[in-house]
Amino acid sequence: MVWDQYEPKKWTDDDLQMDIECCGICMSDLSTMSDGWGKAKRPLVVGHEIVGKVTHVGANVKGVKVGDRMGVGAQGDSCHKCSNCERDEEPFCKDGVVGTYNGEFKNGSGPSFGGYALKWRGEAHFAVKIPDGLESHIAAPLMCGGITIFSPLHRYGTGTKDVKKVGIVGVGGIGAFGLAFAKALGAETVVAIGHSPSKKDAAMQLGATDYISTADGSKELLGKYKQDLDLIINTANHTSQDYASLIKCLRPRGHIVNIAIPHGPVCPIPIGALISTGAAMGGSCVGGPKEIAQMLQLAADKKPNFMIEKRNLSDANQAVVDMEANKARFRYCLINDQAGK
Secondary structure, rough: OOOOOOOOOOOOOOEEEEEEEEEOOOHHHHHHHEEOOOOOOOOOOOOOOOOEEEEEEEEOOOOOOOOOEEEEEEEEEEEOOOHHOOOHHHHHHHOOOEEOOOOOOOOOEEOOOOOOOOOEEEHHHHHHEEOOOOHHHHHHHHHHHHHHHHHHHHHOOOOOOOOEEEEOOOOHHHHHHHHHHHHOOOOOOEEEEEEEEEHHHHHHHHHHHHHHHHHEEOHHHHHOOOEEEEEEEOOOOOHHHHHHHHHHHHEEEEEEOOOOOOOOOOOOOOOOHHHOOEEEEEEEOOOOHHHHHHHHHHHHHOOOOEEEEEEHHHHHHHHHHHHHHHOOEEEEEEEOOOOOO
């Protein structure tokens, strides 16, 4: 990446503009920069975990004023008119989702650019106020990584009387958020299921009540939790995931929800395990602005331990390399040290 100027989207009365304070690094940024998800549009400014101070507000924008601290996640636009958008399910817009970067706004106002930058301009509908008491460098990575796992934990009732025992598969950037949020939502049992035993201590600090390493198979997992967990969130993208063993750990009518996309064909769906447990298997992506606001307020109130490391925006290239090398424990946030330079 190089520092350069670019032409933002054309200003509309539905927009706001911010001076960026910080931006989290998401694996989606790396996949897009490397053309791993298809040829990206150039010029490209990645980053969809943005927090900044509002400097301009469009005439049609209500409830936002100059100086407000706002966050922007992975979605930059939707049609606003379909049945999914009308019920606050904008990430499932029937007309398609526009990304915060590498996209084109539906009103023809131009391309979308992200937060590895000094300023951001975009549609105000997808910007969310950051609650007082929540630090910007904590809020930023929640705007994508956090909401990706908060949404299924929240939607499937974590902390209610029917969902007290939760398993999180994969203790990485998103899995770490999952452990912290499961605890904050009121789960009594939070089982971290990882491949390497080296992450046990960190998992326990994040909120896990138990850690199971599957490096030598799933015997210990099944021995402890067979037909016991109410909900399992799978954050791992292994193509050889042992879904049958995970499903057998669910109580009757439990749920396993996938939030990671494997980089190749996955193992066959274990129909027998699903039928024998009555379990349901599904998927989830990010949440809409209203759900993001709920997540941010919970984070402000409960102050979970998310383990987020600050990096300077001027060192973004090295931070990306370190992220790719799996050195983050467990999330990086780029702090704008370039303002005024």
